[in-house]
Amino acid sequence: MSWVRSLLALAAVVFCVGPLVIQALVSVDPESDLGSRFPDRPTVEAYLTVLADPNFLRALWNSLLVATLTTVASVGLGGMAAFALAKLRIPGRAPILAATLAVSMLPPVATVSPIFLALRAMGLRDLAPGLVLPYTSFALPLALWLLTAFFAELPDELFQAARMDGCSPLQTLRHVFIPLAGPGVASTALLVFVFAWNEFLFALTLTSSPSQRTVPVAISLFTTGQKEPFAEVAAASVLVTLPLILLTLAFQRRIVAGLTAGAVKA
Amino acid sequence: MTGATSERLQRWGLMVPALGALAFVLIYPLLTSLWLSLHRFILVFDERKFVGVDQYAFLLTDARFWSALGNTVYFTAVALCLEVVIGLGLAMLMNQPFRGQGLLRAAVLVPWAIPTVVSAKLWAWLFHPELGWLVPEGANWLGSPTQAMHAAITVDVWKTSPFVALLLLAGLQGISEDVYQAARLDGASALRIFRSITLPMLAPVLGVTALMRALDAFRVFDAIYVLTEGGPANTTETLSIYTYKTLMRAGDFGYGSTLAIATFICAALLTALGAGLMNRRRR
Numbered sequence: 001m002s003w004v005r006s007l008l009a010l011a012a013v014v015f016c017v018g019p020l021v022i023q024a025l026v027s028v029d030p031e032s033d034l035g036s037r038f039p040d041r042p043t044v045e046a047y048l049t050v051l052a053d054p055n056f057l058r059a060l061w062n063s064l065l066v067a068t069l070t071t072v073a074s075v076g077l078g079g080m081a082a083f084a085l086a087k088l089r090i091p092g093r094a095p096i097l098a099a100t101l102a103v104s105m106l107p108p109v110a111t112v113s114p115i116f117l118a119l120r121a122m123g124l125r126d127l128a129p130g131l132v133l134p135y136t137s138f139a140l141p142l143a144l145w146l147l148t149a150f151f152a153e154l155p156d157e158l159f160q161a162a163r164m165d166g167c168s169p170l171q172t173l174r175h176v177f178i179p180l181a182g183p184g185v186a187s188t189a190l191l192v193f194v195f196a197w198n199e200f201l202f203a204l205t206l207t208s209s210p211s212q213r214t215v216p217v218a219i220s221l222f223t224t225g226q227k228e229p230f231a232e233v234a235a236a237s238v239l240v241t242l243p244l245i246l247l248t249l250a251f252q253r254r255i256v257a258g259l260t261a262g263a264v265k266a
Numbered sequence: 267m268t269g270a271t272s273e274r275l276q277r278w279g280l281m282v283p284a285l286g287a288l289a290f291v292l293i294y295p296l297l298t299s300l301w302l303s304l305h306r307f308i309l310v311f312d313e314r315k316f317v318g319v320d321q322y323a324f325l326l327t328d329a330r331f332w333s334a335l336g337n338t339v340y341f342t343a344v345a346l347c348l349e350v351v352i353g354l355g356l357a358m359l360m361n362q363p364f365r366g367q368g369l370l371r372a373a374v375l376v377p378w379a380i381p382t383v384v385s386a387k388l389w390a391w392l393f394h395p396e397l398g399w400l401v402p403e404g405a406n407w408l409g410s411p412t413q414a415m416h417a418a419i420t421v422d423v424w425k426t427s428p429f430v431a432l433l434l435l436a437g438l439q440g441i442s443e444d445v446y447q448a449a450r451l452d453g454a455s456a457l458r459i460f461r462s463i464t465l466p467m468l469a470p471v472l473g474v475t476a477l478m479r480a481l482d483a484f485r486v487f488d489a490i491y492v493l494t495e496g497g498p499a500n501t502t503e504t505l506s507i508y509t510y511k512t513l514m515r516a517g518d519f520g521y522g523s524t525l526a527i528a529t530f531i532c533a534a535l536l537t538a539l540g541a542g543l544m545n546r547r548r549r
């Protein structure tokens with residue numbers, strides 16, 4: 001029976017990884033439109049073209065900047081609030097958690113026009129860093145829920161002991177809770193980073209200049225000349241996906257812990 | 267300042283930034299959208315005129331809105347069913363010991379980690395009429411009014427079934443091995459064990475997962491926008507796509523906001539329906 005399982009598993013692995021592998025083949029075969037399915041003369045030409053494109057490099061930088069700032073802001077603000085919710089007696093704890101859940105269920109498109117108007121009024125429209133504000137707000141429910149769950153697992157006695165030693169709540173959070181909940185904080189940070197790196201709707205709506213685009217927008221608008229540049233799109237796709245996949249595999253356990261914490265503990 | 271007051275200030279000081287950020291994406295946009303939906307407001311003219319509920323009256327007779335709602339419901343229902351079935355199958359497979367289990371558990375993270383825009387591009391290639399690996403020679407699925415929606419559903423199912431599988435796997439791992447052993451001792455068949463033990467004990471996790479996925483599928487935007495932009499002939503146009511086009515392409519912030527509020531109400535109804543079903547089961 002075990003070989004049946006292995007066979008099924010193999011099919012599942014091909015299902016999950018196959019499309020990306022095919023894209024990698026296309027990326028090294030600029031003549032793939034000639035009909036052959038496997039590259040006979042693989043080249044890295046498409047990668048060189050993509051990496052020589054200043055707008056694509058700019059998009060990579062924008063995405064890295066926006067995703068990093070969003071992660072720091074969400075984990076920082078979320079961590080403070082989660083600590084207060086998990087360990088300090090906050091009146092109205094249940095309604096606050098319910099409101100955060102409501103935000104995560106909101107269709108993003110329902111908030112696009114007011115956020116567009118607000119960023120325009122603040123002079124942040126068409127500036128990639130302006131995305132950090134909506135991204136942080138949208139990532140907060142996730143950060144808040146996960147961190148509240150991770151902090152709640154730590155014993156109350158720790159908090160009381162730190163207080164006896166004269167730590168303020170903020171010091172207790174910084175020196176006791178964040179280090180002890182390190183793996184949980186890492187899970188949360190990874191999920192927020194991936195969310196911000198992949199977000200498309202707001203990036204598309206709130207930026208218009210090529211120099212302000214993030215990676216998903218750049219890829220969706222990728223065209224050079226009249227012919228669709230399949231090899232270049234494939235190369236760009238592989239370039240922006242590979243770091244994410246390596247990150248995911250390196251932190252596999254942390255990511256799975258973060259993904260499942262919400263659904264299974266609820 | 268006394269110690270107690272400073273304590274209370276610190277406590278709220280920790281909460282206020284997060285609450286402010288949440289208000290920025292919850293209360294402010296909803297109130298603004300509601301207000302805009304009562305106005306005629308074309309962005310380029312920057313001119314607002316109060317029109318009351320006129321745009322809501324128009325919405326009810328707008329065939330394109332009803333078609334977008336129908337497309338969204340169809341997309342959500344079909345994608346959700348496939349994702350739960352495939353996700354459950356994958357989860358049960360991953361829950362068994364076999365050679366290569368680690369490889370599979372790593373591989374399911376790949377579609378999850380790939381940006382949706384990129385996954386739509388991967389599949390657009392596989393569906394390409396001349397070059398695609400998946401379509402019969404010359405078949406143009408993305409250009410076909412009957413097939414384009416199914417192509418979009420395929421992308422969503424590929425991208426999110428593994429995520430469903432991971433959540434369900436965590437649920438399966440929470441079921442004690444003793445229960446299975448007892449059932450086997452009593453001579454229960456595999457099918458019987460699945461129906462009488464696995465499914466009922468997995469039900470809470472299954473419910474939460476399905477609700478999360480349903481809400482996500484209901485607001486689908488990225489995959490469809492990249493694959494077809496709602497075409498051909500609006501057959502893949504969902505509520506999010508129609509709203510986006512009205513807001514950002516036509517620049518009609520008035521009627522666009524009406525559509526945004528309608529989308530919000532539909533999503534809220536879906537949430538209430540899902541939560542209601544889950545509560546009834548629990549009782």
